[in-house]
Amino acid sequence: MRKAGSFDKAVSALRIERCYQCGKCSAGCPMGSVMDAPPHRIMQWVGRGAIDRAVNAESIWLCVSCQTCTARCPQTVDTAGIMDEVRALAWREGVCSPAMVRTKLFLEAFLDSVRRHGRLNETELIAKYKIRGFLSDYKMALLLKDSMLAPRLIKRGKFRLFGGKSGDRDVIKRIFDKCEKVAAAEANDKTPKEAHHG
Amino acid sequence: MSGDFEPKIVAYLCNWCTYLAADLAGTNRLEYPANVRIVRLPCTGRIDFNLIIKAFEMGADAVLVSGCHPGDCHYTAGNYHARRRWILFRELLDVMGIDLNRIHFAWISAAESKKFQQLMSDMTSRIREMGPYTGYREIAGIEP
């Protein structure tokens, strides 16, 4: 048995124990058909403590946070919120299904940009994401994709090469630091890896 | 154990549940200390605050009130009323200075003779250890 840690507390607040495996979340999930384990299965794993299986699933990186599952769950489980929690746990533990590394990199690049500027710099995001993505799986196609779009975006005046910056960048950094500290504390709060299974 | 002190416990029992549990304890010959005096009432709903005070006034060292489990009241809701009143009484008794440790509430169904026996034994030894209850007489200004 896993020791009750902050993850358990968080998913419990999102009412994981009410899930009765009806599958309505999976039936309405726009990504359901491309997921390796549809949301109801992730809920089942989380519910019975098989967290390892959940954090290793591709699905958690495929979820687009559309909230359809949460809105329709008959048991008022915050399914999308639990997907977030699992993903956040995977993030803290550095776990990611190999096929999903690209998504993870994207999120990383996104947050990097926000941390540095307080706002998103799209040029930086795309550049970083593409280069890291390329380095991670050497897919030339990825590097080239959308590069055709960029000039057109610029032509239409829809692209600001040097995105905005927030005035209070120091505060932003402190907010990031504090939240990451809490997350790190929570990561320590959870039990060692080998206890992860159900 | 404090010497020869034998406490007197007054038990107000609901006719349909705990009184029957006490009967069953008899049928099953479940032995317990002879310190309790049982007063049969139609329902815990009948038990009012004065009855508890009265028992102390008459020298009881502890009072037990016991009836049906919630939802099982013979009269539908009597025990529910009893519970609600008890919340109020508690405060009152507390303010009056009555030692709440000497009042015990329990739910014992007609089948739970073992539980009744256990409670009687536990309560007797607990009160025995606490010693005689003089508190009430002091509050009420009654000469010992």
Place this chain on the structure above:
Amino acid sequence: MNLLLGYYPGCALHGSSSDYESSIQACLQAFKIRLVELNGWVCCGASAAHSVNPLLSKSLSARNLAIAEREGYTELLAPCPLCSMELCKARHTILEDEEHRKQLSDIVELPLQGKTRVINVLQVFESIGQAELREHVKQPLTEVRAACYYGCLLTRPPKVVEFDDCEHPNSMEGILEALGASTVKWNFATECCGAGMTLAREETVIELSHRILANAVAHGANCIVVACPMCHVNLDMKQEETRKAHPELPQLPVYYLSDLVGLAVGLKESQLGVDKHFVPAELDLLSEPAETR
């Protein structure tokens, strides 16, 4: 109207969706609604933040709410539904959970009470009201047969955003009808387009977008109306790629709701940024049959 609203543009509107910002600004000006940008707003973190650190996500939104409160706005317009939902979520937490409120206030280094209500663009038009909209119309949009596309987040989760019916919303229809446009009944009004997965999972997003575009066409729409920058990216900017994968799909103009309101009250396409769309969206195109486009 003469209204002043706090305005949270979010990164998209200051980035690749700048056309949305110009559309809203121009359009609301016509109704004498002034938008004042929040001083020193920060990115809400979008799906990235709540994906990897839910506390960070709440904190970034809370920071913006705190700024809005400090500046005394009763209402804050967040035109991007993702930002809007994140802000609503944070506010929901602040109002419901005292302990969390304190923690957030601590993190964002500002007092925090959840006073400022967060609204979306539709709510602004709803508060203007159909009657006033009708009065302002200079060019009724009789050619428009719109499929109103709410996307996933405008109405969800219902308990948090508290806006319209989450399965069969109809507020956008009401606004468009006041402009003289007609709307079609269709089935994908609240189905997700893939939102922020555009970069990371392009194939999937193209499939999801295709379902939406095809359904709108099948139900007789000659354009799609959105109120979300991400929806616009997936349906407009990516439409060419979607059509590459599904050649039978005709071109379908994709408007922001504010585009159409603006056009109806007599603004020019260039003022609104309609000319910057990838799929040509000049109004007179709508009178031509889809096949010739």
Place this chain on the structure above:
Amino acid sequence: MEDLTARTAEIPGVKCAVHYKYMCSDPGQSLVREKIVEEKLDGLVVAACSPHMHMKTFRAAAKAAGLNPYLVEIANIREHCSWVHEPKTEMTTVKAMDIIRMSVNKVIQDHSLEPIKVSLVKRALVIGGGVAGIQAALDIADAGHEVILVEREPSVGGKMAGLSETFPTLDCSQCILTPRMVEVGQHPGIRLYTYSEVEAVSGFLGNFSVTIRKKARYVDVDKCNGCLDCWAKCPSKQNQSEFDYGLGQRKAIYVPFPQAVPARPVIDPKTCIKFQRNKCGVCLKICKANAINYEDEDKIVTEEVGAIVVATGFKLYNIGKKQDTPGIIGYGEYGYGEYKDVIDGLQFERLASASGPTSGEIRRPSDGAEPKNVVFIACVGSRDPAKGIPYCSKICCMYTAKHTMLYKHKVHDGQAHVFYMDIRAGGKSYDEFVRRAIEKDGARYYRGRVSKISEENGKLMVSGSDTIGGEPVEIEADMVVLASAMRPSDGAKELAQKLKIGYDEHGFLSESHPKLRPVETTTAGIFVCGACQGPKDIPESVAQASAAAAKVQVLFSKSELTREPEVARIDEINCAACSACLRACPYSAIERAEIRDRGGNLVKYTSRVNPSLCMGCGTCVSVCPSKCADLEGFSEQQIYGMVNSLI
């Protein structure tokens, strides 16, 4: 023992004390009787076993000797003393003496009491004429008692009259119900008020007075001979039939269905041309019996009854957007009400019924085509706390299986698909029935809920889940049937309030005890049966109806009612009329009353116990802030007396 006897004799107030080994035996009892007479006793304490064993025995013995039975007390020195404590110790003896002393002190304060006699009207009211109400009415009437049956609709029959064939035997619903309906209509002991509602109820067990509103039918039931010529000729014919749940049409003057009982039409003024535009009048001209009366008005009648059976049944949860109860939310995602081919279970019953709008052919509502792929969805509304209904409706698993069979029997090349959560088929031959639907009639079962239904080119796209296969499934259906939740019928709560009986948070009427008193309510003389008490199928409804009827007959088997006289009374002079007792009494046995002087001037208000209703729980005694309520047999004085004697 001898020692105890001697010491007992010394207790103040004790005239004599005798010892006998088996007091409850015949010689023991005659000893008791002898002593009562000999010593002219005015009280009796039996120190023996539990009062639950032999209170009755000794009360009878006292009565036989001329002593009021309520002057008998029992000191329980066996179960509560000698059997549970160390024998022959001082403590045990002291306790036994205490118990005896307590009982003596109590008996001193006892009053002579006479059992309360309540007169009894041997006529029963049955509210609701579905299968449960019909069964109860017939059982009571067959036992020789008069029955008044009040039904809100123009005909009796309830939901069952509209069902096609019924599980678990697949026999034709009307074939089994119609004869029972006819029997009700013709039974000399049953007075039928259809198209009527209970307006008010007063009184109590044995003596209820019921006000009934007979809604205007515009047809004189006594003159009308049921020829239905009016029905044939009425020109206003395109009105949604309530009986067909909107799938068929009816005229303005109509009987809900051909086998209606009574077979007498009513005019619906909302759709009648005469009422709406003062034209037509065809029915008046055509009726040879002169039964049409456009001036008809509601009538109020009053009936006296001794017992009431409530059988108001159920309605289905409205799947669409509009709901009648706060907290209950519609299934916007299923498009019921928007897509014509999404129907509910009762509508499917009408489609499958030989007497239905399609004469039993399965045709979908939108275009009349025969649907080749039909999706059935279980638990719609039920087991869905987010929509406000957490409970299982109990019958839908079974009728869904039935629907797939009826469908397959009629559309041989059709395919039935079922989305379900669990198959709840607990009952004799029930699971076998479901297995037959799957194994023999080929229904495909998917374990999972449906997220959304949308319509595309005349097809219904059903997005569901197969949680066992572990993936989403999408089915293109021609028709979808939703097994929606059972809810109590409209007005059930209001009726319960009139009757002063309980209902649960969902509006189902409450039984007195779920296991041991399943058809009684907490109000004596009022019984419940059928689906108004909770979701149930026909066999259960009928069993419960017969049980309720049996309870009524038990009541009516006596010429008058006697009740234990150990009831509460209120000192009306001192009562502050605060109504604390009135609110606390679980049996609504206390009412507000006025005290008037001889001149009829109001002196004061008071609370007053109705001894016919009081069950003697004593709650009122303990809540009364001014100590004005007391309970016979357990009075304040008696209990004080007992506690006092402990010193």
